[in-house]
Amino acid sequence: MLHFSLCFYTFICRLNQELLVENNTTLCNRTVPATHLVGDSSSSVEFFVAVAVLAFLYSMVALLVYLGYMHVYRDSDFGPMFDFALTAVFAFLWLVCSSAWARGLQTVKDATGTAGIESTLALCTDKDVKCEVTEYASLHSLNISVVRNYTNQSAVLFHYLLSC
Secondary structure (H helix, E strand, O other): OEEEEEOOOOOOOOHHHOEEEOOOEEEOOEEEOOEEOOOOOHHHHHHHHHHHHHHHHHHHHHHHHHHHOHHHHHHOOHHHHHHHHHHHHHHHHHHHHHHHHHHHHHHHHHHHOHHHHHHHOHHHHOOOOOEEEEEEOOOHHHHHHHHHHHHHHHHHHHHHHHHO
């Protein structure tokens, strides 16, 4: 039986750049060529970070407008409508990027699980070899981040509905 220990100290997005087995490594009395993990979640992570940074910058600009130019903001019909439209766009983008982040995390979990390793490593297709992941990296904080993103979205929607 072949056991793998997958421990990540940082979140790996580009799995296809991470070596699973180094070149000419002997496993189960067989020489195995260099094998990389399968998958690339970098685009969903980059999208999530981009939306988060843009939302933060918009929040800072809106805060400056609210604090410094509240008299202009209240007297104008354009300001509140623009603010509402941009907030609605960011709420939608936050929902989409949270879903992309959740899918990217699931891709990492699938690629580093036993089934993902068995499909990636050619050695695991032999009948007398059983590949199994015995130790998993702790992904609890990443799971919590996915849940928090959805609850933040729900809280914003609930706050908006109460203010109407």
